[in-house]
Amino acid sequence: MSTSARGRTRALLDAGLPAPGEPRLLALSWLIKTVGSGLYLTTSTLFFTRVVGLPVHQVASGLTVAGIVALAGAVPLGRLADRFGPRGTYTVLLGVQFATMAALAFARSFPAFLALILVFLLAEQGSTAARGALVATVGEGAERVALRAYLRVVTNIGITIGAGASALVIQADTEAGYMALLWCTALTYPGAALPLRWLPARETRPAGKAERTGSGWQVLRDRRYAAVTLICGVLSLQAQVLSFAVPLWVLQHTEAPTVLVSGIVAVNTVMVICLQIRFSRGAEDDRRAARMCRNSGIALLAACALVAFTGGMGGWQATVLLLLFAAALTFGELWLSAGSFGLSFNLAPEGMHGQYQGFFSLGRGAATAVAPALIALLCLGDHPREGWLALGALFAAAGAAAPLTLRVRGVGVRERSLASATK
Numbered sequence: 303m304s305t306s307a308r309g310r311t312r313a314l315l316d317a318g319l320p321a322p323g324e325p326r327l328l329a330l331s332w333l334i335k336t337v338g339s340g341l342y343l344t345t346s347t348l349f350f351t352r353v354v355g356l357p358v359h360q361v362a363s364g365l366t367v368a369g370i371v372a373l374a375g376a377v378p379l380g381r382l383a384d385r386f387g388p389r390g391t392y393t394v395l396l397g398v399q400f401a402t403m404a405a406l407a408f409a410r411s412f413p414a415f416l417a418l419i420l421v422f423l424l425a426e427q428g429s430t431a432a433r434g435a436l437v438a439t440v441g442e443g444a445e446r447v448a449l450r451a452y453l454r455v456v457t458n459i460g461i462t463i464g465a466g467a468s469a470l471v472i473q474a475d476t477e478a479g480y481m482a483l484l485w486c487t488a489l490t491y492p493g494a495a496l497p498l499r500w501l502p503a504r505e506t507r508p509a510g511k512a513e514r515t516g517s518g519w520q521v522l523r524d525r526r527y528a529a530v531t532l533i534c535g536v537l538s539l540q541a542q543v544l545s546f547a548v549p550l551w552v553l554q555h556t557e558a559p560t561v562l563v564s565g566i567v568a569v570n571t572v573m574v575i576c577l578q579i580r581f582s583r584g585a586e587d588d589r590r591a592a593r594m595c596r597n598s599g600i601a602l603l604a605a606c607a608l609v610a611f612t613g614g615m616g617g618w619q620a621t622v623l624l625l626l627f628a629a630a631l632t633f634g635e636l637w638l639s640a641g642s643f644g645l646s647f648n649l650a651p652e653g654m655h656g657q658y659q660g661f662f663s664l665g666r667g668a669a670t671a672v673a674p675a676l677i678a679l680l681c682l683g684d685h686p687r688e689g690w691l692a693l694g695a696l697f698a699a700a701g702a703a704a705p706l707t708l709r710v711r712g713v714g715v716r717e718r719s720l721a722s723a724t725k
Contacts, residue, residue, distance in 0.1 A: 324658035325452075325503075326500075327430040328436065328437070328449070328453070328497070329453060329456050331494045331495070331497040332457065332461045332636065333459065334397075334460070334462070334485065334490050334493040334494040334593065335488055336436055336459075336460025336610050337460045337461075337463050337467075338464060338487045338489075338490025338491065338493075338494070339457075340460060340461035340462065340463060340465040340466075341461065341467065341468050341490070342403075342467070342487045343466045343488060343650055344468045344472065345468050345471060345483050345484075346721045347361060347410060347481045348480060349481075349483075349484055350415065352475070352477070353480050353481065354410055356411055356415060356639070361413075361415075364412065364416045366419075366671065368423050368706070369422040369423055369667070370671050371423075372420060372424045372426070373667045373668065374663065375424040375427045376643070376663050376664055377519075377522070377657050378658045379424070379432070379656075380434075380435065380604050380656035380657040380658070380659055380662075381392070381519075381599045381657030381658025383398075383428075383431055383432040383435045384653065384655070384656035386655075388435035388436040388439060389436060389439075389487070391435075392433060393430035393498055395425045395428045395429040396425075396491045397430060397491070397492070397493065397495065398422075399422055399426065400488050400492050402418050402421045402422040402425065402487065403422060403487055403491065404420070404488040405418050407481055407484050407485060407488075411412075414696040417527075427663060428668070431656050431660030432656060432658070433659075434647075434659030434660075434662070435681070436501075436542055437449055437450055437453070437647075438619055438647060438650075438652075438659075438690075439655075439656045440501075443586045443701075444583075444584075444586040446586070447640075447644050448582060449580075450577060450643040451579045451585075451643060454639055455574065455575050455578050455579060457574050459575060465668075471483045488560075494700070502527050520652065520654060520657070521657045521658050521660075524604055525710055526710040527650065527661065528702070529703075529710060530707050531662050531664060531665040533703055534641075534646070535664070535666055535668055535700075536696065536697070536700040537595065537598050537599060537634070537638045537674050537700050537701060538664075538669045538671065539665045539677070539693075540605075540635055540697070542670065542673030543605075543673075543681075546674055546677055547677045547681050547682065548567075548722075551612075551613075555613045555614070555686060556559070556612050556613060556614070557616055557617045557620055558614060558620040558624055559617065564618075564629040565625070566626075566627075569629065569632065570631065573629070573633075573636070574634040574639075575636035576638055578639060578640070581637060581696045582640040585622050585643055585644030586640060586644055586648065586671070587611075588645065588648050589708065591640070591644030591645045591703075592641065592704040592705040593701075593705060594637045594644070594703055595641035595701050597637045597641075597701070598701050599634070599697045599701015600701060601630050601631070601633040601634035602631065603694035603697050603698040604694075604697065605630035606690045606693050606694030606697065607628050607690070607694055608623050608626050609623070609627045610691055610694075611674075611687070612627075613624065613634060613686055613687060619641035622698065634697070636664050651725070675708070677693070680692055681693060696717050
């Protein structure tokens with residue numbers, strides 16, 4: 303290869319990758335972690351039912367109970383990231399996830415499964431907060447939002463790789479295959495920790511500062527941040543619409559071909575990979591980020607309106623409307639991701655991103671917990687058309703409220719001013 307060709311190749315790689323150094327190391331860690339997520343999401347239920355031997359209702363109830371209980375660990379573990387540094391805290395939590403995932407390979411009873419999955423999900427809640435705090439130490443303002451948008455693209459790529467790699471194991475459907483896949487999933491956690499060795503170990507604030515100022519649990523008194531968390535949590539129900547409602551709706555309520563379920567997911571994945579970074583530009587400005595959340599609500603209302611009229615519709619007509627639904631739903635997701643990136647970082651005082659990111663994750667966690675029951679009641683019940691329209695109205699109302707939250711005074715104003723003055 304000539305020098306000019308190598309130069310062009312290097313320029314293309316640099317254009318498609320985050321900046322060298324810390325952002326690129328963080329992206330590599332994120333990719334490894336999300337490949338593991340793709341492996342786990344597609345095969346965990348099959349492992350617990352076919353290998354462990356648990357009935358489906360026990361797996362479902364165990365995951366629900368553990369998921370709800372684990373939410374309580376988000377803020378305390380995020381606060382540990384503020385106190386002891388996000389890199390070290392995140393690395394320790396990845397180690398906990400490795401140990402519990404490896405131990406799950408030997409679980410053969412419901413109590414063992416429940417105990418291990420609870421510890422695993424607690425560590426996952428904490429690692430989400432610590433990762434957010436780690437992103438906050440790598441950049442500021444537009445750079446920080448752009449990095450978070452890039453990492454969302456990496457998430458989709460990693461999960462797609464993991465899900466694709468698990469296809470052969472699912473096809474073989476053997477105990478040895480599921481065991482091997484679970485061990486491969488476990489190994490992605492120390493693999494994700496490895497690139498972090500080259501990141502500087504920073505604390506997000508001087509140890510003990512929050513205790514001296516009495517603001518150690520400040521996020522619990524920040525009404526503006528709580529409102530933003532609630533709004534983004536409601537809008538994040540769109541993820542469960544895609545994963546929970548769409549397969550059941552297409553198969554049970556329309557005459558569209560069943561392969562369209564995969565087609566809708568493919569449209570969503572490709573659009574997020576191609577457009578997320580572009581949609582996130584300007585989200586470092588609070589007002590623009592809030593308007594992005596508003597736009598998300600409008601797009602999700604349109605998506606719900608489209609899908610509401612596909613029930614009982616002919617095959618090709620339903621297919622067209624469902625593909626338009628997929629596009630509208632993804633536009634809503636893109637705007638929500640961008641707006642939530644900006645608001646969740648911008649409205650948090652510097653030095654407290656761990657506890658604030660932990661609190662922010664509660665909105666999505668709560669939405670994930672209530673989504674199956676809510677969506678089943680509204681969209682898959684006796685009056686699905688009205689239910690879809692009601693869900694769309696909920697999305698639109700939540701999005702419309704986002705700009706209004708900026709008028710609420712947050713308790714972090716003084717701390718952000720102090721932080722800026724000391725830079």
